[in-house]
Amino acid sequence: MxxxxxxxxxxxxxxxxxxxxxxxxxxxxxxxxxNRGDVSEATRTRVLNAAKTLGxxxxxxxxxxxxxxxNLVAVIVPSLSNLVFPDVLTGISxxxxxTELQPVFxxxxxxxxxxxxxxxxxxxxxxxxxxxxxxxxxxxxxxxxKAAGIPIVEIMDTDGEPIDANVGISHRxxxxxMAKAIVQAGYRKIGFLGTKMPLDHRARKRFEGFTEALAKxxxxxxxxxxxxxxxxLLKGREMTESILxxxxxxDFLYYSNDMIGAGGLLxxxxxxxxxxxxxxxxxxxxxELLDGLxxxxxxxxxxxxxxxxxxxxxxxxxxGSDNGGAKKIVLTPKLQLxxxxxx
Amino acid sequence: MxxxxxxxxxxxxxxxxxxxxxxxxxxxxxxxxxNRGDVSEATRTRVLNAAKTLGxxxxxxxxxxxxxxxNLVAVIVPSLSNLVFPDVLTGISxxxxxTELQPVFxxxxxxxxxxxxxxxxxxxxxxxxxxxxxxxxxxxxxxxxKAAGIPIVEIMDTDGEPIDANVGISHRxxxxxMAKAIVQAGYRKIGFLGTKMPLDHRARKRFEGFTEALAKxxxxxxxxxxxxxxxxLLKGREMTESILxxxxxxDFLYYSNDMIGAGGLLxxxxxxxxxxxxxxxxxxxxxELLDGLxxxxxxxxxxxxxxxxxxxxxxxxxxGSDNGGAKKIVLTPKLQLxxxxxx
DNA sequence: CACGTTAGTGTTAGCGGTAAAGGGGACGCT
DNA sequence: AGCGTCCCCTTTACCGCTAACACTAACGTG
Numbered sequence: 001m002x003x004x005x006x007x008x009x010x011x012x013x014x015x016x017x018x019x020x021x022x023x024x025x026x027x028x029x030x031x032x033x034x035n036r037g038d039v040s041e042a043t044r045t046r047v048l049n050a051a052k053t054l055g056x057x058x059x060x061x062x063x064x065x066x067x068x069x070x071n072l073v074a075v076i077v078p079s080l081s082n083l084v085f086p087d088v089l090t091g092i093s094x095x096x097x098x099t100e101l102q103p104v105f106x107x108x109x110x111x112x113x114x115x116x117x118x119x120x121x122x123x124x125x126x127x128x129x130x131x132x133x134x135x136x137x138x139x140x141x142x143x144x145x146k147a148a149g150i151p152i153v154e155i156m157d158t159d160g161e162p163i164d165a166n167v168g169i170s171h172r173x174x175x176x177x178m179a180k181a182i183v184q185a186g187y188r189k190i191g192f193l194g195t196k197m198p199l200d201h202r203a204r205k206r207f208e209g210f211t212e213a214l215a216k217x218x219x220x221x222x223x224x225x226x227x228x229x230x231x232x233l234l235k236g237r238e239m240t241e242s243i244l245x246x247x248x249x250x251d252f253l254y255y256s257n258d259m260i261g262a263g264g265l266l267x268x269x270x271x272x273x274x275x276x277x278x279x280x281x282x283x284x285x286x287x288e289l290l291d292g293l294x295x296x297x298x299x300x301x302x303x304x305x306x307x308x309x310x311x312x313x314x315x316x317x318x319x320g321s322d323n324g325g326a327k328k329i330v331l332t333p334k335l336q337l338x339x340x341x342x343x
Numbered sequence: 344m345x346x347x348x349x350x351x352x353x354x355x356x357x358x359x360x361x362x363x364x365x366x367x368x369x370x371x372x373x374x375x376x377x378n379r380g381d382v383s384e385a386t387r388t389r390v391l392n393a394a395k396t397l398g399x400x401x402x403x404x405x406x407x408x409x410x411x412x413x414n415l416v417a418v419i420v421p422s423l424s425n426l427v428f429p430d431v432l433t434g435i436s437x438x439x440x441x442t443e444l445q446p447v448f449x450x451x452x453x454x455x456x457x458x459x460x461x462x463x464x465x466x467x468x469x470x471x472x473x474x475x476x477x478x479x480x481x482x483x484x485x486x487x488x489k490a491a492g493i494p495i496v497e498i499m500d501t502d503g504e505p506i507d508a509n510v511g512i513s514h515r516x517x518x519x520x521m522a523k524a525i526v527q528a529g530y531r532k533i534g535f536l537g538t539k540m541p542l543d544h545r546a547r548k549r550f551e552g553f554t555e556a557l558a559k560x561x562x563x564x565x566x567x568x569x570x571x572x573x574x575x576l577l578k579g580r581e582m583t584e585s586i587l588x589x590x591x592x593x594d595f596l597y598y599s600n601d602m603i604g605a606g607g608l609l610x611x612x613x614x615x616x617x618x619x620x621x622x623x624x625x626x627x628x629x630x631e632l633l634d635g636l637x638x639x640x641x642x643x644x645x646x647x648x649x650x651x652x653x654x655x656x657x658x659x660x661x662x663g664s665d666n667g668g669a670k671k672i673v674l675t676p677k678l679q680l681x682x683x684x685x686x
Numbered sequence: 687c688a689c690g691t692t693a694g695t696g697t698t699a700g701c702g703g704t705a706a707a708g709g710g711g712a713c714g715c716t
Numbered sequence: 717a718g719c720g721t722c723c724c725c726t727t728t729a730c731c732g733c734t735a736a737c738a739c740t741a742a743c744g745t746g
């Protein structure tokens with residue numbers, strides 16, 4: 001077994017190896033690699049060359065332990081298949097890309113116990129901040145977040161008491177506004193189609209806001225239909241068919257997301273149902289996908305990437321501090337009437 | 344300022360705090376929290392109680408440094424908006440959920456230099472394994488991966504030389520098979536619609552396989568159209584319109600992904616074009632979304648979640664080892680003729 | 687010329703855990 | 717009694733890096 005510096009493949013490289021290869025102390029190598037403190041140009045290039053030829057990759061674990069600085073931001077969302085969250089994550093990445101912070105994503109599948117677990121796991125890496133979807137968390141999760149001593153930003157939803165900072169929209173209000181627009185357009189027999197998931201608090205709040213605003217007009221939801229799992233587009237079709245068969249006198253269908261709304265739209269168009277004359281339709285989210293449909297579905301933009309960007313900005317501003325300054329940013333979703341709501 | 348154990352909010356908790364609170368050594372606390380070694384039931388509960396009341400969260404940074412064991416798996420994909428990757432990530436999560444390993448996701452936006460950067464960042468946390476999309480990487484990236492001394496699984500694509508393990512499908516073959524099916528169905532004037540992105544190597548390989556198989560039949564692609572950015576569904580519509588206006592004699596359109604294919608399908612149906620009689624259509628990926636369309640688009644399943652699952656399994660099997668055993672798993676995409684390809 | 691000052695580098699002492707080895711008491715066996 | 721064996725627990729020595737300080741040479745300054 002040769003003792004040649006490059007030959008010993010098994011032992012991972014450390015600062016010491018670079019230090020020996022370049023003839024300076026480990027400390028100097030550390031300084032060069034972090035661009036911190038004064039190092040002469042000559043030493044700097046020598047060290048960098050040595051590091052490069054050896055293929056040295058710094059060990060952030062040791063670095064983080066020594067400096068108690070971790071450049072990670074924990075980002076916790078319920079799902080990736082929802083179309084909504086990838087946009088949020090993209091917004092976050094965009095902002096963090098220009099900083100030394102790095103997002104780390106975790107997925108909870110809408111399960112509180114899974115959220116707790118993922119959160120625990122992430123906090124045990126002592127990140128510089130947490131961005132987490134929703135305001136509803138288990139007691140244990142809330143306590144962990146409070147005790148973490150880092151900026152916490154709860155996103156998506158602003159209807160509730162945040163732990164620290166908060167960026168999102170009011171889903172109650174979104175539901176109310178959609179209801180108002182629908183009633184104002186003259187629709188009266190209104191059906192609701194949504195997800196069965198009792199843990200999707202935002203969908204629930206939209207529904208609550210929706211029924212509340214209808215109630216003010218002396219109306220109530222005439223029929224409803226829920227689904228779970230599977231292709232949302234297909235479910236949208238199926239639910240639309242079954243609700244219209246059951247309640248043929250409905251004149252409006254409000255979908256809890258654009259995907260099932262799109263399915264409903266395709267169903268109606270395919271079956272010669274006059275939209276928005278006989279039946280009006282609306283969804284929620286403003287997903288890009290809708291642009292390609294034969295007719296533009298009425299919807300409400302959920303400000304997804306803006307939420308991501310604003311949340312990330314808060315983390316960046318407060319990194320190193322023990323909280324996010326309790327900043328609250330309430331964005332206003334824009335109603336897009338599209339072609340499926342009479343004007 | 345009280346010296347009360349729970350009062351000092353600022354100093355983060357350590358094993359020492361738990362040890363003092365429960366009257367045993369730090370080592371014993373560590374053993375209890377990791378479920379390792381013999382600890383009496385009495386001590387165990389005492390320690391767990393202390394930890395719980397204090398709200399202690401272990402510091403994995405210190406733990407990882409001391410044990411040189413890190414339960415993270417780096418997962419690097421080009422994009423999250425592609426619909427394909429969330430499925431892969433879900434497959435990975437599914438398998439890792441039952442283990443002590445934890446996935447960490449990174450996104451490269453199809454940029455090699457970004458990939459290099461993300462990889463460097465991730466490797467500096469000394470993960471137990473890497474799952475990375477594609478076989479094409481910069482030299483620096485390849486070297487880092489080779490030198491990392493951990494299992495590496497390159498996923499999605501099997502047309503090339505993997506660094507270590509490899510799970511995916513042959514996109515060349517997928518392209519060829521689709522071409523054969525199209526020609527066999529009697530189509531002769533074939534158009535191709537795809538992404539402009541020169542760095543999407545898998546789309547490129549499908550195209551190459553496709554033209555190659557056509558060539559064997561004495562055919563070539565009669566016209567083509569490329570896009571970039573924006574809503575894929577809408578782009579599919581637009582491209583379809585423009586290619587059919589330019590080359591009205593085309594009798595088949597092959598789309599490089601289902602989303603633009605779906606746009607094309609909607610365009611044809613909306614404009615009374617007989618599908619698959621006058622024009623046949625096919626996409627690629629087998630996305631769930633297609634189930635809800637008025638007609639089932641011909642496509643080829645890319646085995647997305649299975650790829651994720653198999654890759655994760657390899658990591659699990661080889662965690663702790665210095666490589667992934669160079670295992671190669673080539674999955675076979677299933678052709679689904681749907682309703683848009685004559686039989 | 688003695689004394690700052692500064693730039694560049696080295697030394698020391700941890701960061702918060704864990705591996706490995708080291709007790710010590712209770713128990714059983716001869 | 718003397719001894720080995722468990723079982724439980726503690727002690728010690730790091731893991732690879734960085735903060736903080738110490739040092740040195742070279743230079744300016746009054």
